[in-house]
Amino acid sequence: MKDRSLERYHHGELKEELIRLGRVAIERDGIASLSLRALAAEAGVSKTAPYRHFPDRDAFLVALANEGFRLLAQELERVLAEGGAVPAMGRAYMAFASAHPALYRLMHSELLANAAPAQLTEARRSMQLLGESLARAGGWKLGADGEAGRRFANEAAAAWGYIHGLVMLRIDRLFPAWLPEPDWEGLAERLTAHSAPRASTRRKKAARPTH
Amino acid sequence: MKDRSLERYHHGELKEELIRLGRVAIERDGIASLSLRALAAEAGVSKTAPYRHFPDRDAFLVALANEGFRLLAQELERVLAEGGAVPAMGRAYMAFASAHPALYRLMHSELLANAAPAQLTEARRSMQLLGESLARAGGWKLGADGEAGRRFANEAAAAWGYIHGLVMLRIDRLFPAWLPEPDWEGLAERLTAHSAPRASTRRKKAARPTH
DNA sequence: GCTATTATGTTGGCATTGCTTACATTAAAG
DNA sequence: CTTTAATGTAAGCAATGCCAACATAATAGC
Numbered sequence: 001m002k003d004r005s006l007e008r009y010h011h012g013e014l015k016e017e018l019i020r021l022g023r024v025a026i027e028r029d030g031i032a033s034l035s036l037r038a039l040a041a042e043a044g045v046s047k048t049a050p051y052r053h054f055p056d057r058d059a060f061l062v063a064l065a066n067e068g069f070r071l072l073a074q075e076l077e078r079v080l081a082e083g084g085a086v087p088a089m090g091r092a093y094m095a096f097a098s099a100h101p102a103l104y105r106l107m108h109s110e111l112l113a114n115a116a117p118a119q120l121t122e123a124r125r126s127m128q129l130l131g132e133s134l135a136r137a138g139g140w141k142l143g144a145d146g147e148a149g150r151r152f153a154n155e156a157a158a159a160w161g162y163i164h165g166l167v168m169l170r171i172d173r174l175f176p177a178w179l180p181e182p183d184w185e186g187l188a189e190r191l192t193a194h195s196a197p198r199a200s201t202r203r204k205k206a207a208r209p210t211h
Numbered sequence: 212m213k214d215r216s217l218e219r220y221h222h223g224e225l226k227e228e229l230i231r232l233g234r235v236a237i238e239r240d241g242i243a244s245l246s247l248r249a250l251a252a253e254a255g256v257s258k259t260a261p262y263r264h265f266p267d268r269d270a271f272l273v274a275l276a277n278e279g280f281r282l283l284a285q286e287l288e289r290v291l292a293e294g295g296a297v298p299a300m301g302r303a304y305m306a307f308a309s310a311h312p313a314l315y316r317l318m319h320s321e322l323l324a325n326a327a328p329a330q331l332t333e334a335r336r337s338m339q340l341l342g343e344s345l346a347r348a349g350g351w352k353l354g355a356d357g358e359a360g361r362r363f364a365n366e367a368a369a370a371w372g373y374i375h376g377l378v379m380l381r382i383d384r385l386f387p388a389w390l391p392e393p394d395w396e397g398l399a400e401r402l403t404a405h406s407a408p409r410a411s412t413r414r415k416k417a418a419r420p421t422h
Numbered sequence: 423g424c425t426a427t428t429a430t431g432t433t434g435g436c437a438t439t440g441c442t443t444a445c446a447t448t449a450a451a452g
Numbered sequence: 453c454t455t456t457a458a459t460g461t462a463a464g465c466a467a468t469g470c471c472a473a474c475a476t477a478a479t480a481g482c
C-alpha cells in the first residue's frame with residue numbers, strides 16, 4: 001500500500017485531467033502509443049481509475065476528438081465574430097491543424113468513422129459552422145432539397161475536401177521534399193475559390209471546355 | 212513440438228505472404244489492431260518468424276504502405292498509358308482509395324511522416340507520376356527553379372490536397388449525413404480545375420503577393 | 423445528525439502483444 | 453562435402469487493455 005497520507009483518495013477532476021494529459025501525450029508520442037495506464041500514472045492515480053470515466057481506450061480517444069472539435073468550433077466562432085469571411089476561416093482552420101497536428105489527425109481518424117454520433121456532439125457543431133459560412137459566401141441555402149441541395153453538398157464537399165487535404169498534406173509532411181515548400185497559408189485562403197459557385201466550374205460540368 | 216511432418220521448416224515466401232495477409236487484415240480489422248503474431252499464426256508459422264523479415268511492427272507497416280504506393284502507381288500508369296488526362300487520373304485515384312480504404316489511410320498515416328525515405332521508393336514514384344501529369348496539363352516545368360518552381364509547388368499542393376482530402380472525406384465517412392451524398396467521382400474529375408492555372412486564381416495570387 | 427446509496431478510486435490478475443535471446447534447420451557458397 | 457548465412461522455432465520478459473472484487477468518500481433521504 002502506497003503512502004497516500006498527503007493525497008486525497010478521490011482525485012476530483014480526473015476526467016478533465018485525463019483529457020488534458022491525453023492531448024499533451026498524443027502530440028508528444030503519437031496517437032498509437034497512447035496508454036491509459038501511463039496516463040493514469042501521470043495523473044498520480046491507479047492503473048484502472050480511468051475506466052471509471054471511459055468504458056475503454058477507444059471511448060477515451062473519441063472523447064479526446066470531441067474536445068478537439070470543441071476547440072476548433074471555438075476558433076471558427078471567434079473568426080466569425082470578428083467578421084471573418086471564408087478566407088479567414090481557411091486560415092484559422094489551417095492554423096488550428098498546424099498547432100495541434102495529432103489532435104487534428106485523431107479528429108479525422110478511422111476510429112471516428114464508426115463512433116456513435118451521440119459522442120460527437122461538438123463535431124457536428126464545428127461542421128455546421130463551416131457549412132453555414134460556406135453557404136452564406138456562395139449564396140446557397142443550407143437546408144435546400146432536391147437539385148439545389150445536391151449541388152450545395154457537392155460544393156461543400158469540394159471546399160471541405162480541399163482544406164482538409166491541404167492540412168493533412170502539411171501536418172503529415174507528405175509533400176515531396178524535392179519541391180519548394182508551398183505557401184500553406186496562402187493556399188488555405190484560396191478556400192473561397194472552392195466555396196463560391198464559379199461560373200467556369202459549373203459550365204465545365206456540362207461542357208468541359210479545357211484541354 | 213508440433214507435428215510438422217507434412218510442412219516445410221522454411222516457408223519460402225513468408226515475406227510476400229505476410230504482406231498479402233496484412234493487406235487483408237487491415238481492411239478487415241483496421242490498422243490499429245493488426246498483430247504480427249496473429250499474422251504469423253495465419254501464415255502457419257511461429258510467432259516470431261516475421262521478425263526475420265521486418266525489424267519491428269512499424270517497419271512492416273511501412274513495407275505495407277510501400278506496396279500500396281506500388282499498386283497506386285501501377286494504376287496511374289495504366290491510366291496514363293491509355294491516354295488518360297487529369298480527370299481520368301482523378302477518377303483512378305478516387306477508385307483506388309475507395310477499393311483499399313485502410314491501405315490508403317496507412318499510406319498517408321502519421322507513421323509515414325517519419326519513415327526513412329529509403330523504405331518508400333514506390334511512394335516517390337507514384338507522386339512523380341501525379342506531378343508529371345499535373346505539370347503537363349498545366350503547362351508547367353517540373354524542375355523549374357525560383358518563382359516558377361514555387362508557383363508550380365503551390366498548384367501541385369492545391370491539386371493534390373484537393374483530391375487527397377476528397378478521398379479521405381469519403382473513406383472516413385466524415386461528410387455529414389444530413390446532407391445529400393456528394394457525387395464523389397464527379398468531384399474527383401474536377402481535379403483539372405485545380406491543376407490548371409486558372410486566370411482568376413493567378414490574378415488573386417498576384418494581388419496578394421506572397422505570405 | 424445518521425445511514426444507505428452511489429460515485430469514484432485501488433488491488434490483483436489474466437490474456438494479448440511486441441520484442442529479445444538462444445537455439446534448430448535448411449539452402450547456398452566454397 | 454564442409455562451412456556459412458539465411459530462415460524459422462522456443463522460451464520468456466515487460467507493457468498494455470480490461471475484468472472482478474474490494475475500499476473510500478460524497479451525497480441523498482430520513
